[in-house]
Amino acid sequence: MGPLPARLSPPTTSCCSRERPGGTRRGPGLRPTGREEAVLPEREHLSRRSACSSSIPQDFYSDSPGGYEINLDHRKLKTPQAKLFTVPTEALAIAVATEWDSQKDTIKFYTMHLTTLCNTALDNPTQRSKAQLIRAAVKFLDTDTVCYRVEEPPALAELQKNEWDPIVAWAEKRYNVTIGSSTSILGPNIPASTKETFISHLASYNMWALQGIEYVITQLKSLILSMGLIDRHITVEKAVLLSRLEEEYQIQRWGNVEWAHDYDLCELRARAAAGTLFVHLCSESSSVKHKVLQD
Amino acid sequence: WRGGEVSRHVPSSWQVTSEKLCRAQQELHFQAATYLCLLRSVREHAALHQEYHGKGERSPEEVAGLVGFRLPQQPGGKG
Numbered sequence: 001m002g003p004l005p006a007r008l009s010p011p012t013t014s015c016c017s018r019e020r021p022g023g024t025r026r027g028p029g030l031r032p033t034g035r036e037e038a039v040l041p042e043r044e045h046l047s048r049r050s051a052c053s054s055s056i057p058q059d060f061y062s063d064s065p066g067g068y069e070i071n072l073d074h075r076k077l078k079t080p081q082a083k084l085f086t087v088p089t090e091a092l093a094i095a096v097a098t099e100w101d102s103q104k105d106t107i108k109f110y111t112m113h114l115t116t117l118c119n120t121a122l123d124n125p126t127q128r129s130k131a132q133l134i135r136a137a138v139k140f141l142d143t144d145t146v147c148y149r150v151e152e153p154p155a156l157a158e159l160q161k162n163e164w165d166p167i168v169a170w171a172e173k174r175y176n177v178t179i180g181s182s183t184s185i186l187g188p189n190i191p192a193s194t195k196e197t198f199i200s201h202l203a204s205y206n207m208w209a210l211q212g213i214e215y216v217i218t219q220l221k222s223l224i225l226s227m228g229l230i231d232r233h234i235t236v237e238k239a240v241l242l243s244r245l246e247e248e249y250q251i252q253r254w255g256n257v258e259w260a261h262d263y264d265l266c267e268l269r270a271r272a273a274a275g276t277l278f279v280h281l282c283s284e285s286s287s288v289k290h291k292v293l294q295d
Numbered sequence: 296w297r298g299g300e301v302s303r304h305v306p307s308s309w310q311v312t313s314e315k316l317c318r319a320q321q322e323l324h325f326q327a328a329t330y331l332c333l334l335r336s337v338r339e340h341a342a343l344h345q346e347y348h349g350k351g352e353r354s355p356e357e358v359a360g361l362v363g364f365r366l367p368q369q370p371g372g373k374g
Contacts, residue, residue, distance in 0.1 A: 266340035
């Protein structure tokens with residue numbers, strides 16, 4: 001299940017709605033109109049432009065209390081489950097505040113990926129434990145995109161070999177595991193030891209970062225590509241290209257359809273970039289070590 | 296879009312070091328490239344959404360207006 005969009009607690013005279021496929025819910029202060037009840041994919045209502053700032057109640061990071069809040073028009077941002085919206089690092093808070101600041105006349109929740117990720121981390125709506133998240137992530141390896149090969153057409157099979165073999169080889173070397181690839185409909189046969197390695201590697205990330213990792217994996221449909229991103233081995237553009245290799249092949253053959261292909265491409269890039277950034281901002285630590293100059 | 300806060304934060308985490316090959320520098324470069332990709336993709340996606348995405352159904356009032364009618368006012372609500 002993907003992350004849920006954010007809910008804004010609006011100032012009383014503004015008119016904001018929560019966007020969600022399949023319907024909307026009215027918050028306090030909304031003017032009811034007939035359209036509210038219709039089932040529409042996304043609609044935006046006029047809202048007052050909110051000036052955001054991230055304020056700092058405490059400036060250390062801890063697992064529960066403390067962290068950075070986001071203020072919108074002097075009101076504190078809350079998650080969809082009405083918890084106080086707090087993020088662990090200042091960089092992440094600024095990025096989220098920037099997302100809110102970028103909204104102009106209407107609030108487009110589908111552009112606010114970092115906010116959505118934070119909401120998911122705070123609310124954990126699927127109620128999964130760390131172990132369950134890791135299990136879900138590693139399970140993707142069984143049907144990892146870059147391991148799942150075609151035999152026909154030969155041009156595509158060749159393209160997959162040329163583009164995907166290097167990244168699989170990188171993962172095998174980096175994590176000292178055997179992965180391989182397969183043209184069987186059952187997918188590759190991943191040894192248990194390989195899964196164990198990834199399970200213990202992912203266990204070293206905190207819960208927030210894991211939400212981000214699992215998100216990137218579900219978007220790219222590949223654990224290997226996601227680790228390539230997390231380990232800064234490939235760029236977001238490259239990861240998305242590799243994830244969409246078959247689509248790109250078909251586009252080259254049959255032509256591009258802007259309102260579908262480019263739309264999906266931009267959306268996947270945005271989500272993968274947001275997820276990667278989220279993981280790094282949740283697990284960053286910086287320290288300055290002074291080196292002694294040697295004569 | 297105010298870029299002030301973002302650009303204020305980034306330089307403060309840069310430190311001048313004596314390292315020639317700085318891993319932190321590579322990490323920062325990657326982070327910057329990722330953030331750029333995020334901003335650019337979100338902007339392009341929103342533009343495509345604006346141009347191509349459906350606007351939804353008309354409200355009953357608008358439909359009535361198409362043929363020149365107005366819906367009756369029912370202060371007590373429908374029967």
